[in-house]
Amino acid sequence: MKKKLVASLLVMSMAFGMVACGNSKSDDKKSEDGKTAISVVAAQYGQNTSDWWDNFVKDFNKDNPDIDLSVEVVSWNDISSVIDTRISGGKEPDILNIDVFADYQADDLLLPIQDVVSEETYNKMYPAFLEQSEIDGTVWAIPDLASARAMYYNKDILDAAGVEVPTTWDELKAACEKIKETNPDVYPWGIDMTTDEGQAAFAYYTWNNGGGFVDEDGEWALNSDANVEAVEYEIGLVKDGLTNEKPATETRYDLQDLFGAGKLAMVIAPNSLPTYCADGGYEVNYGVASIPTNSGTSVSAGVMDRFMCFDHDYSDEQIEAIKTFFDYFYDDARYSEWVLMEGFLPATQSGAEAMVEADPSQESWISILDSCKFYPTAKAEWADVKKGVIDVEQRALDGEDVKTLLDELQTTIAGE
Amino acid sequence: MYTKKLTTKQIILKILLYFVVIDICIFTLYPYFAMFCSALKSRAEIFSVNGTILPVEPMWSNFIDVWKRAPLAQYAINSLLIAGGSTLLAMLCGIPAAYALSRMKFKGKTAFLGFVIVSQMFAPVVLVIGIYKVMAVLGFTDSIVGLIFVNAAFNQAFTIWLLRGTFMSISPEMEQAATIDGCTRIQALIRILLPVAAPGIVTTLIFIFINAWNEYTVALTLISTDTSKPLTVGINIFNGYNMIEWQYLFAASLFAILPVVILFMGIEKNLTSGLTAGGVKG
């Protein structure tokens, strides 16, 4: 009996001891053989990402003998849970490449990015992009790449149905009906409202109806009339049978494959779709156009990923090493290789110039980037809003009232 | 007359048995057949609207390319180390516990058996946050050894419960006789009890090995160096942001199943042989 008591006490005290220890940041960056160690966790964009980073690390460590760089590539599916778990364990990397930053900033985990990026490299960035990573006048992250969305259409299907490329919502609906009439086997229009990226669909329709996530003052405005109309239009397309059958469970990858296979007539997709089709061996005769709009001007959706630097009480040497890393990464030749590798768009002016020089057809995309809208990822409630709008879309699809749902969401978000 | 009738009945039963077994096997293998065919197709063919069951032009090169695209051999070795190590450790800790629980009388026995089960009740997807904290303190992050400990701990419940059941179904007389002859308890356990308990032990081994071989959540969070990743995490390389490379993912997965099936076939005969040993002496 006594033994048991002692044993359980032992386990308990160990438990609490360890929990207490776990909180203290015991992360000492002792460098091996006098080298300064830097650790990077990077997101895996595609099949070339790992190889690219492998070579990067080799070159970097050769060119900088006093720095020991290590890069871990993690798939998009898992990266946020991996990072959050490591933060709980006090073992976050020095540099992180991911889509969002506000949550880390809110916990004072990040260093202002200007502290760890050289003046020269910092000035390469598009100012509009840097603004997206600004909270309280400080920029916390720099963009590593961007992508923009546009409407892709299957020329053969549209020709067969005898429809022009739609530019407005009314034209879009009419075109879809016509396509469905002439070719009932194809889906006229693709929508993805899954947990994966349902917020993108919400953005496409609300932005192109004069609405959106926030109002002019940057306050949440989720239940505006424009938004209600936009979501109702979106849901209406599904209900009329003009879209893929299961928008709540078919992700944009499914849609891209359907498009590549000639089963989907039109879809909003990132600028990497041509690379996707080419790599997949699809032979589809497609064209690109701006996203159909209901407000006169078409708004494209931009997505941007970032680098950020965790605060580990760095020594001057370490700060220098991190600066060296960023300078090396954003070196124009290396950077355009990075961007082109998976068919993304550059976030630096010199990168854009290099890209257009290599491939003039990219120029239209670069100009689209200038007029894009971005998700309000700098706002603290963004994660809730993202999940909230996806939930609204899915429940509306199920027959619930859009206005009521959006009102509820607005109350929850603004009330928090 | 009577015997003849019985044989007809037996023949019908035998045919029926084969019929059922073959049906079950076909049904079980269907997903693997689908995987295999898809692994031989190009991406465009996989998603083609008018697809065929078999690939039009089998791309056998997919099965070779997949080895160049990812260090699968290294991943497989890691998986073997993790699964093998976990199995060994789980057995080393589990057998003595199961032995004590089946052969000795002491206070807290029931409580301990309950505790073992209760310890399994937290969902691993959440528990991994806590596990990571422990590993950070012990310096086991990014270490295969750490993963072995976790897998062994996760499998204690099954090990202890199943082995305890097996030990209890075996009469303790033989061991008692051996102890009187001067054997220690440990000798009696190893020389007498374990051989008789072989079917239960083999089942436990297979179970732990497969579980550890397939473990994903903890390995994903714990291991950061590419060369230490097990297969489950490693093949994620084909699961990119821009596209999932089904043909490679499936090819690699088929390779990943092989070691387990081979191990199983090698060890399977013990499922029966142990029984005869026990049956004759019982």
Add this chain to the structure above:
Amino acid sequence: MNKKKFRKVEPYIWMAPSMILMGIFIIIPIFVILRMSLSKVTRAGIVKEFTGFDNFLKVIHTSAFPMVLKNTVVWTIVVVGLSTLLGFILALILNNKFKGRKIARAIIVFPWATTLVIQASVWKFIINTDYGTLNTLLKTLGIIEKNINWTPTAGAYFAWEIACGIFVTIPFVCFTVLSGLQSIDSTLYEAATVDGCNYWQKLFKITIPLVKPQLTISTILNIIYVFNSFPIIWTMTKGDPASKTDTIVTYLYKLAFYNGKKGEAAAVSVIGFLILLVCSSVYMISVLRKEED
């Protein structure tokens, strides 16, 4: 230490390795989660001040939570129930002597030897309306002419997920039971035959009572594993649409890592734990009681 004293301590020494292993790698992490569930946790996962039962109250008042609970119960009962039944029958079949039994057994291991993420991906792939291999197969065989939408509703998708869950759980039950069947003394059956028992009498009087320990443990563990199972639902639907295919585990994963509410997610996991504890302890206590008699 004298012999009598040693006898008293001995069992604990035998159990010590196992206890230490579980203590460090399971029990301590559980305490970490318990603490999170009772504290305010930032989005990035840093535990702040103690907030009592706030997280629990928030979770319970979420509109989707009752549905998620219901899904979890349906998922667990159906998957465990059917896979136990089918796995048991399969074990009876595989316990017969026949040519090719070794191969048949190896084939049955396949679903178990496959990582769940991959298994679920394949199933998703098979039942896809547009390029799924099931439609292709049925079209080639001439059974259907047009592609069938196998998952027109959330309920249908959930049913497929359950089917996949059963498919991967059967081998575990089958081999656990098989190990029990193999150790039954065959003379028992011979004696029963002499006494004039038919097949069903032998099944219920001899087989089932003797494999009961194996059946018990596989059922208890299955309830726990299936209740906490994550990859199948996550890979196939991520709980979409609108949490209609969510179980507690996928729901809390989204809460924790998509929505940044780690405190609430920890609370959900504690609620799940308590449900499991209550359900299985009823079962366990009755089993252990009988054994002790």
